[in-house]
Amino acid sequence: MSQHRVIVVGGGLAGLAAAARVAEAGLPVDLFSLVPVKRSHSVCAQGGINACNEVARQQGYSEYEHFDETIYGGDFLADQHPVLEMANMAPRIIDLLDRMGVPFNRTSEGQRDLRLFGGSLFKRTHFAGATTGQQLLYALDEQVRRGESEGKITKYEFWEFLWPVQHDGRCVGIVAQDMRTMQIRAFRADAVVMATGGCGLVFGKSTNSIICTGAAAARCYQAGVWYANPEMIQVHPTAIPGADKLRLMSESARGEGGRVWVPRKKGDSRPPHDIPEPERWYFLEEKYPAYGNIVPRDIATREIFDVCVNQGMGVDGKNQVYLDLSHMDADYLTRKLGGILEIYEKFVGEDPRHVPMKIFPAVHYSMGGLWTQYVKGSYAPAAPLPKHKSGARPPLGAEPGQGMQPGAPTNMMTNMPGLYAFGEVNFAYHGANRLGANALLSCIFDGVFCGQSVVNFVRDGAPGKAPAAGLPAGPYDQVVQGESDKVARLLSSVSKGAADPATNPYIIGMELGEEMTAACTVVRTGPRLEQCLRKIADFRQRYAAAVLADDAAWSNQALGYARAVGDMIALAEAIAKGALTRCESRGAHYRTDFPERDDARFMKTTVARCDAAGGSSLTLEPIDASLIAPTARTYGKKDDAHGKKDAPKAAMAGVS
Amino acid sequence: MTSPTDNAPHAPRRAATPGRSVIFRILRADGPGGAQRWEEFKVPIPAGANVISCLQWIAANPVTTSGQRTTPVAWDSGCLEEVCGACTMVINGKVRQSCSCLIDEYAPGEGDVITLEPMSKFPVVRDLWVDRSRMFHTLQRIKAWVPIDGTYDLGPGPAERPADQETRYVLSTCMTCGCCLEACPQYKLERDPENFDTAFVGAAALSQARLFNAHKTGRDLKPDRLEALMGPGGVNDCGNAQNCVQVCPKHIPLTESIAAIGRAVTIHAFARFFRG
Structure with a gap:
């Protein structure tokens, strides 16, 4: 052994x-x-x-x-x-x-x-x-x-x-x-x-x-x-909005033939099946004839965001578009996509085999x-x-x-x-x-x-x-002591007095999430990111004075969450600073003030190192791109002319 | 084409009152074996609220209806989309996942009450959080795996007919949530791990045995699995109440699995008898 x-x-x-x-x-x-x-x-x-x-x-x-x-x-x-x-x-x-x-x-x-x-x-x-x-x-x-x-x-x-x-x-x-x-x-x-x-x-x-x-x-x-x-940070184009989380509707829905659309007429309040085909705007298929609904996620997300937020064309005037499978055979859908259709049914109460789903982008992957x-x-x-x-x-x-x-x-x-x-x-x-x-x-x-x-x-x-x-026990004991001290500090904050949202870890965590979603997701700008960094500094101060609601010495979930909030703040700062430093647009990172990719300056890895105060210092490190030369990443986008297009081109067929 | 309501999977809902508050009655305990007590919370309900979002609200605002400051309620949760099995609890007397429990359905009116209790067939860790390690122990005991030769590159697995894949796939969606065990009259709370191997294993494990017996390589361990399921606590302890199949959130045909394992155990016992 x-x-x-x-x-x-x-x-x-x-x-x-x-x-x-x-x-x-x-x-x-x-x-x-x-x-x-x-x-x-x-x-x-x-x-x-x-x-x-x-x-x-x-x-x-x-x-x-x-x-x-x-x-x-x-x-x-x-x-x-x-x-x-x-x-x-x-x-x-x-x-x-x-x-x-x-x-x-x-x-x-x-x-x-x-x-x-x-x-x-x-x-x-x-x-x-x-x-x-x-x-x-x-x-x-x-x-x-x-x-x-x-x-x-x-x-x-x-x-x-x-x-x-x-x-x-x-x-x-x-x-x-x-x-x-x-x-x-x-x-x-x-x-x-x-x-x-x-x-x-x-x-x-x-x-x-x-x-x-x-x-x-x-x-x-x-x-x-x-x-x-x-x-x-990847924002997935298709998720179901919810009070506790945003539930994913897999890309496979589009891979199997799902189509994304909104009514061509702004504010059209007819039920989806009463809107005839020519009056539906299949914007992904129109703009990307080769890939259609299966353009990569960052692109689909930006297009959906643009249609809803910039053009106000979302379904029912809200931030949502249709993801439509209802033209397909219900048994086929059950066999291929049953798991996600059930999620939609359970959480929304409608059957996506017959009614188009309503979806919007959500943070998904790092x-x-x-x-x-x-x-x-x-x-x-x-x-x-x-x-x-x-x-x-x-x-x-x-x-x-x-x-x-x-x-x-x-x-x-x-x-x-x-x-x-x-x-x-x-x-x-x-x-x-x-x-x-x-x-x-x-x-x-x-x-x-x-x-x-x-x-x-x-x-x-x-x-x-x-x-x-x-090895000697010293280094281990030292870290155990450090972590025990952190816990003792958090638990000692427990007060039975009136709750103050300013120092409530759950409220701090929620506000951090709202700020990061507003400033650091689909569309980013320099001034908004700078504002975000100032808010993160505020969160850090509030967190230093955090007050817990539970000092139990057994199964204390409030402690686990509160501890994590401090770590999330450290990560949030690196995310926002990385976004501010990268003055270009590339993949999921889209800056309206720098809308083009800039290979000369930014075809580089952002590397964040944490300083003693918990802040980040960033450097840009070269990458190894010695196998494939970079080209413009367009996925064959056609210029947006609101022009009508023939039936969507089926992507190359394989089995079944 | 059909309208949304024609295809809604649920019975037509009573229209939910917007801006209402709902009372949560929660059965709490500070630790294993500790005394249980009820606490009530009045929770404002935004659109799309579920039991999880309400428990999150309580965590941020742990004050009871009588104005008493208390601790956040402990509960187990994970994916919040009914695929990990963690957040299982007893809601208004029925076991289910709390993430897919929508408040509009359960408590559409102002002041409606929702009761939350921990599952009763597993030891309480704290409040609504229970210890289901017995279920994972049982999966070890029945050797719920395919005995491959290792993780190296050794070519593809056995080919499989689509019908067989569809059978295995449904069985393989079991998330070890424990709903079937909570609803089973034969499955009993067992605190002592010493008794895990002689108390009734329940539907989930029997169905997993069937899953691995159905795989061409997994079948090699079929005799071991049947041995484990033929003695005390095995398939013969099933009382055929059929509650399990009614509460399974993944619609796994658990009673078919129990019958299949019952037959296999009988055949295995005969074969063993005649082999001597």
């Missing part, structure tokens, strides 16, 4: 995949999660997972085109080598999930079925109904349960990550708190993998789960880990995240190639090791040696905008491909000579 151990923080797809891979290599894993891992936020992913497949391949698609689409979709902000390796490995990841028993939808012959998704003209998205994330999460959860029953993996569920422990310039463990008993203690580890997802709660209401505060990432950032491209490094693979063209012509022969095959060097210990390691970031919490793959159905892929790719890097680091790197098990 090895005396080494690895800690994985987060039990979503990335964390479970990492835990399974590391445990399989013979290293014991301690897996920490705020919730039973089966309830992690990956469960919310709906549409599917992208990979080149044999049907698409015979139509001219390739792993290389998937790579090219991802780079173009991300508006040339991602370092290109890791993306190449991910696209190349994607078909093998689908095979692995298939072996684990994921019930992927099947064709009549029993092959894995495919659907169309944003940013591609080929069907290359594998899916399990419209709850693909749930099904993938469960498959990995089952494999980890097996590892648990074999004694290779130990789960710490309802434990909250508080801070990384460092010694001798590397990460040697974590301090965490049991959110039932409230015990705070240190755990030793020879490597720590952060797989803690996104930060939707910074924006108050989003499509994210209640646990996606970004606090774990923010704590690493405040402990010295760099945070890259914080300003790159492309930015903890800064990570990698070792380049073997592919090195003499000069970057021009954009790949869709369906053309790829310049290289898909053998492993061309994008990233397999097993290199620093793959997806942060600047803190021994501390890794996998999945949504890193910044590595999606540039300035993530393509639909690439998130599940990047999570599992990190876990499986970079999991091997963790194993190699533990065996061959610094921990090989000095295992964490043998």
Whole structure:
């Protein structure tokens, strides 16, 4: 039995995949999660997972085109080598999930079925109904349960990550708190993998789960880990507005044939089915004849926002547009999209098989995240190639090791040696905008491909000579003390007097979300971002005087939330400052005062470093774009002439 | 074409009064085994409110109807779109997820009352938060996984007919929420983990056994699963009340699963008898 151990923080797809891979290599894993891992936020992913497949391949698609689409979709902000390796490995990841028993939808012959998704003209998205994330999460959860029953993996569920422990310039463990008993203690580890997802709660209401505060990432950032491209926040075009959250309506609704429209006549109050076809404005199909409703998310979101907010053309004069599936066969819809149709039915009370859904954009995903490094693979063209012509022969095959060097210990390691970031919490793959159905892929790719890097680091790197098990207790005790002091400070604030909204952590968190949504989402301007930063400074002051409503020493959820608010404020500041610093428009980041992309100045990674006061200092670091040369990202947009167009052009057909 | 109301999945609703307040009666406890008490909160209801948004409002304004300042109510939640299973509780006497419980439906009038209680078949952690670790323990015991050779690149899995995929998919949407167990007369509260393996496992686990028995590789562990389900606490403890299938939020055919496992256990027992 090895005396080494690895800690994985987060039990979503990335964390479970990492835990399974590391445990399989013979290293014991301690897996920490705020919730039973089966309830992690990956469960919310709906549409599917992208990979080149044999049907698409015979139509001219390739792993290389998937790579090219991802780079173009991300508006040339991602370092290109890791993306190449991910696209190349994607078909093998689908095979692995298939072996684990994921019930992927099947064709009549029993092959894995495919659907169309944003940013591609080929069907290359594998899916399990419209709850693909749930099904993938469960498959990995089952494999980890097996590892648990074999004694290779130990789960710490309802434990909250508080801070990384460092010694001798590397990460040697974590301090965490049991959110039932409230015990705070240190755990030793020879490597720590952060797989803690996104930060939707910074924006108050989003499509994210209640646990996606970004606090774990923010704590690493405040402990010295760099945070890259914080300003790159994806706003998903189609969500159902709600009082507690904004519920996602998957891009697969459009991939399967859903059409987005508003009445051509402003203020038209007729029910949707009384509005004849010529009097409906299918604005995405009109403006983007090639991609139509499946343009990438940032583009669809801006168009919907423009139609509703700038032109006042929203349905019933409100901020909402129709997402219409009612022209399609109801049984087909149930088979392909049942999961999301049920969500709409349950929360809105109307059946989208027969009535167009009313939707509006919502904060959905963070492309930015903890800064990570990698070792380049073997592919090195003499000069970057021009954009790949869709369906053309790829310049290289898909053998492993061309994008990233397999097993290199620093793959997806942060600047803190021994501390890794996998999945949504890193910044590595999606540039300035993530393509639909690439998130599940990047999570599992990190876990499986970079999991091997963790194993190699533990065996061959610094921990090989000095295992964490043998280190002095001092550094651990010190962090435990620091965290216990923070808790004591928060609990001592509990007052039985009258509540004051100014110091109520729930109110501060809500106001922070409203401010971030107003200033830092679809449309941004310099002056508004400066105002936002001033408000964040106010929030910080109010937070310093926060008063809790509960000092219980058992299962104190008010404490957990209040603590996270402070971390969300730190992250919000980096997001707003990143957005202010990036004086251009690229992908999800759109500045009305700088509407063009500026490659000369900003085809660079924003890197935020946290200072002692909790503020960020930013630098722009060069990216490696040595594989594909940047081109304008237009998706074939036609100039807006309100002109009528023929029936929408079907994208290239695949199976079924 | 049909109008929205023709296709509404719910019974026609009583029109909800805008700007109203609703009374929440909540059964609270400070910790495991502690005394339970009722507290009432008057909550203003904005459009689209659900039980979660009301509990969030209470967390920010923890004052009872009698003006008493109290602590925020503890409860378990996650996705808020009825796919993670976390926020299950007993609402107006019926077990369900609280996120999909819309106030307009449950309390359309001014002063209407909604009662919230923790599930009764699991130990309370605090207030509405219960400990369902027994369910995950049971999944280990029945080996609810496909025994693959590892996470390396070993080619595709077995091919599958669409009809089989559709059967497995529905079974695989089980979110381990516990509704079926709360509603089951045979499934009892069990605080002592020592007894987990002899008390009735309930519908969720039986259905998961069926799911993995239906997979070509998963089938290899079928004898182990059936062994675990044929003794005390196994499938024969099912009293056939059929409450489980009525409360399952994912419409999983739980009674079919119980019948399938019942048959498989019988065949397995015979085979074992004749093998000697």
